[in-house]
Amino acid sequence: xxxxxxxxxxQPSQKTEISPAAPQQAQQKAQQQAEQDALREITxxxxxxxxxxxxxxxRDVLVAHARYLSSNPRQKVRLEGHGDERGxxxxxLALGERRANAVQRFLIVNGVSRGQMETVxxxxxxxxxxxxxxxxxxxxxxxxLEFE
Numbered sequence: 001x002x003x004x005x006x007x008x009x010x011q012p013s014q015k016t017e018i019s020p021a022a023p024q025q026a027q028q029k030a031q032q033q034a035e036q037d038a039l040r041e042i043t044x045x046x047x048x049x050x051x052x053x054x055x056x057x058x059r060d061v062l063v064a065h066a067r068y069l070s071s072n073p074r075q076k077v078r079l080e081g082h083g084d085e086r087g088x089x090x091x092x093l094a095l096g097e098r099r100a101n102a103v104q105r106f107l108i109v110n111g112v113s114r115g116q117m118e119t120v121x122x123x124x125x126x127x128x129x130x131x132x133x134x135x136x137x138x139x140x141x142x143x144x145l146e147f148e
Contacts, residue, residue, distance in 0.1 A: 045058045070113075
């Protein structure tokens with residue numbers, strides 16, 4: 001006997017309803033994740049002269065770090081505060097500490113556990129850029145996030 005010309009009995013088709021918004025939502029989620037990942041590539045935050053106030057432009061990036069850290073409770077980060085060469089060694093150590101603590105407070109307010117973070121101040125001891133110009137000083141007034 002030959003099966004030629006015979007077809008299998010029709011199976012009821014199973015349709016999966018996909019909301020018209022589903023592909024758009026998936027695309028938005030992927031885009032948001034990509035943006036978060038890109039923001040997390042930024043780990044240095046700069047400060048104005050003689051202040052520990054977080055700049056407005058740093059907030060979105062810090063929120064991205066906070067989301068990552070709160071989603072990964074085993075991840076640890078060291079917040080390293082720095083200053084430029086102006087001022088005494090003691091003053092710059094204290095200023096670096098205030099800067100690191102400001103970033104730590106911001107991250108805590110945004111959901112990060114205090115236990116995930118350690119703060120340290122290097123004052124003027126570890127400049128990112130050598131030199132005695134406004135440009136060099138601006139690059140040395142910073143907090144760096146070092147993930148462990």
